[in-house]
Structures are given as C-alpha cells and as structure tokens.
Amino acid sequence: MKTPLPTDLKGDLDAIVEAFLYLYTESRRLTKEIAARHGLTGPQLTVVKMLEALGELPLSRLSEKIRAQNSTVTGIVDRMEREGLVTRARSAADRRVVHIRLTEKGAALAREVQVEPMDIFREALEALTAEEARTLLRTLRKVARRVEMLVEAATEAEAK
Amino acid sequence: MKTPLPTDLKGDLDAIVEAFLYLYTESRRLTKEIAARHGLTGPQLTVVKMLEALGELPLSRLSEKIRAQNSTVTGIVDRMEREGLVTRARSAADRRVVHIRLTEKGAALAREVQVEPMDIFREALEALTAEEARTLLRTLRKVARRVEMLVEAATEAEAK
DNA sequence: GCCGAATGTTTCGCACAGCAAATTTCAGCC
DNA sequence: GGCTGAAATTTGCTGTGCGAAACATTCGGC
Numbered sequence: 001m002k003t004p005l006p007t008d009l010k011g012d013l014d015a016i017v018e019a020f021l022y023l024y025t026e027s028r029r030l031t032k033e034i035a036a037r038h039g040l041t042g043p044q045l046t047v048v049k050m051l052e053a054l055g056e057l058p059l060s061r062l063s064e065k066i067r068a069q070n071s072t073v074t075g076i077v078d079r080m081e082r083e084g085l086v087t088r089a090r091s092a093a094d095r096r097v098v099h100i101r102l103t104e105k106g107a108a109l110a111r112e113v114q115v116e117p118m119d120i121f122r123e124a125l126e127a128l129t130a131e132e133a134r135t136l137l138r139t140l141r142k143v144a145r146r147v148e149m150l151v152e153a154a155t156e157a158e159a160k
Numbered sequence: 161m162k163t164p165l166p167t168d169l170k171g172d173l174d175a176i177v178e179a180f181l182y183l184y185t186e187s188r189r190l191t192k193e194i195a196a197r198h199g200l201t202g203p204q205l206t207v208v209k210m211l212e213a214l215g216e217l218p219l220s221r222l223s224e225k226i227r228a229q230n231s232t233v234t235g236i237v238d239r240m241e242r243e244g245l246v247t248r249a250r251s252a253a254d255r256r257v258v259h260i261r262l263t264e265k266g267a268a269l270a271r272e273v274q275v276e277p278m279d280i281f282r283e284a285l286e287a288l289t290a291e292e293a294r295t296l297l298r299t300l301r302k303v304a305r306r307v308e309m310l311v312e313a314a315t316e317a318e319a320k
Numbered sequence: 321g322c323c324g325a326a327t328g329t330t331t332c333g334c335a336c337a338g339c340a341a342a343t344t345t346c347a348g349c350c
Numbered sequence: 351g352g353c354t355g356a357a358a359t360t361t362g363c364t365g366t367g368c369g370a371a372a373c374a375t376t377c378g379g380c
Binding site: 323 | 351353354356358359368370374376
C-alpha cells in the first residue's frame with residue numbers, strides 16, 4: 001500500500017462495491033427487459049450477439065465465451081433452434097463438433113436488437129470526461145489484475 | 161467535457177465494460193463456489209450475510225436489498241427455513257409483515273463463512289491507494305446517477 | 321365503525337439456467 | 351483393431367425468477 005491513509009477507506013470500499021453492484025444488476029435487468037421485448041431471454045440475447053459478431057461457432061467455443069457448461073448451452077441452443085433462430089451443423093472436418101449458426105431470422109433479430117448487453121452502462125459511461133474514463137480504466141485494470149492473482153492463488157491452494 | 165480528447169475514447173469505454181464484466185462474473189463465480197462449499201447457493205449466502213449484518217428483516221426489505229421480487233425471496237427463504245437456517249416470525253406491530261431471522265445454526269454458518277459476497281472484489285480493491293479509491297468511487301457514482309436517469313427516462317417513455 | 325384502497329406475503333404456474341454423471345460418437349495414436 | 355480422450359448430448363435434479371391472483375391486514379376517509 002503506497003498511501004496507508006486508513007481514514008475511512010473501508011467505508012469507501014463498501015460504497016464502491018455497492019455502486020458496482022447497482023450498476024451491474026441494473027444493466028442486467030435492462031438487458032433482460034430488452035431481450036424480453038424481442039421474445040428472448042438474457043443468455044439467448046448474449047448468444048445472438050455473439051454469433052452476430054463472430055459468425056458460426058462450435059458449441060464448446062460458445063460455452064467458453066459465455067462461461068457456462070456444455071450441457072447448459074445445449075439447452076439454450078435447443079430452445080433457440082426450436083424458435084428457428086439458429087441451426088446446428090456437424091463439422092465436416094471433425095464430425096464430433098457441431099457448429100452453431102444464426103438463421104436468417106436470427107440474423108435479422110440481431111440487427112433489430114441494436115443494443116448490446118451492458119449497453120446502458122456503456123451509454124452512461126459517456127457522461128465521463130476522457131480523462132475520467134482513462135483513469136477509471138486504469139483503476140479497473142489494476143483491480144482486475146489483482147483479482148486474477150487472488151484467483152490463481154486460490155486455485156493453487158485448492159490443488160493442495 | 162473538461163478534456164475533449166476524443167482520441168479512442170470508444171475503445172476505452174469498451175475496455176471498461178470488459179474489465180467490469182470480468183470483475184463481476186469472476187467475483188460471482190467465486191462467491192458461488194464458496195457458498196457451495198458450505199451447502200449454500202449464491203443468493204442464500206447473500207441472505208445469510210445480510211441478516212448477519214442487519215439483524216432480522218421484513219421479507220420485503222430483504223427483497224429490496226437483494227433486488228428480487230417478493231415471490232422469489234419467499235422461495236429462497238422457504239428453502240433456507242427447511243434447512244433450519246432462518247425462521248419466520250410475524251410482527252406484533254403489523255401482523256402483515258414477516259420478520260426473517262437467522263437461527264443459531266444460521267448465525268454459526270454466517271460466522272463460519274467469513275467471506276462476504278463480492279469479497280474477492282473488495283479484497284482486490286485494497287490494492288488501490290486511498291486516492292485511487294476515492295476517485296473510483298466518485299466516478300462510479302457519477303455513472304450510477306447517469307444510469308438512474310436513463311432508467312427513469314426509459315420507464316417514462318414506456319408509460320406513454 | 322365501516323368501506324375501499326393500499327400494503328405485505330404467499331401460492332401457483334411457468335420457463336429457464338445450471339450442473340453433474342452417464343452416454344454416444346468420433347478422432348488420433350500405438 | 352483397441353485404447354484414450356474430446357465434443358456433444360441426454361437425463362435428472364435443484365434453484366432462480368417472474369407475474370398474476372389470492373389472502374390477510376392495515377390505514378385513510380367519512
């Protein structure tokens with residue numbers, strides 16, 4: 001710690017966590033609302049946008065991207081396929097893998113929903129000055145690096 | 161804008177969103193993992209810690225705190241009551257309201273799980289200087305206010 | 321003191337998310 | 351060919367989450 005000032009740093013940290021949680025849950029709630037307006041659920045909107053950005057993807061790749069298990073994603077894709085939003089196609093190169101791709105209907109929907117997840121958050125960020133944004137980014141990155149370290153330490157401790 | 165530098169502000173904002181999401185999902189994943197280690201789910205751990213900090217709470221108050229509907233919280237409390245972690249008690253003052261309180265078992269569990277939700281995030285925040293923390297807080301608050309405004313604007317537009 | 325509105329909670333029905341374990345199909349290797 | 355491991359799916363289960371409706375209670379007004 002460079003500046004040990006123990007003033008009411010603790011209070012500040014609590015407040016940061018609170019603000020952070022507010023921002024996240026609110027952004028997420030809105031995303032869900034937008035998704036619902038188009039007959040989608042939150043995760044489904046995420047998938048649609050992911051596929052729009054990256055083109056077709058093996059299911060496993062998709063699972064990694066949205067941080068879920070294959071079996072979970074299988075279910076999500078099932079429901080989306082049922083709605084005619086995506087198609088499955090076995091890979092010619094490796095017939096174990098299944099490529100997920102947007103249908104025309106899915107692609108149209110993706111274009112229609114111009115809002116990306118977390119968009120309201122992004123929009124709110126525009127109230128910041130460039131200076132503030134840069135500082136915020138630097139700070140968040142610092143915190144992120146620290147989280148990474150803590151995570152590593154934790155997983156190592158587990159592999160005791 | 162004090163510093164109009166429109167350099168690659170957009171890129172910065174994207175990076176902020178990314179870092180933000182990383183921090184959230186990672187913190188949440190860890191919280192869930194810790195909760196699971198003690199036979200709890202994520203929301204249940206949140207409730208336990210909330211009650212530990214605030215004492216008994218009306219169910220509605222609890223719902224607000226964890227940002228969920230009453231009907232959702234009823235379910236969560238049901239399961240926790242089944243496990244003997246909390247009790248319900250009708251208020252004497254207003255017999256409509258139900259106070260949720262930790263049982264001895266619940267309180268013991270709360271003491272045992274010293275980690276609060278988002279704790280790893282909080283821990284990572286300690287890598288910041290007091291100065292940085294204060295700036296971060298100020299910036300997040302600003303963004304939060306902006307989100308609030310956007311939310312209000314959106315809900316008003318809906319009530320057209 | 322009664323009535324209608326408001327408040328707090330629960331019930332019900334529903335759909336999705338999410339996981340683990342077991343299974344199937346396939347690729348690559350010896 | 352037989353083995354091992356990877357990719358995806360199936361199955362079975364639990365929890366989350368919501369909205370609508372039901373219910374009890376309280377409160378405000380008259």
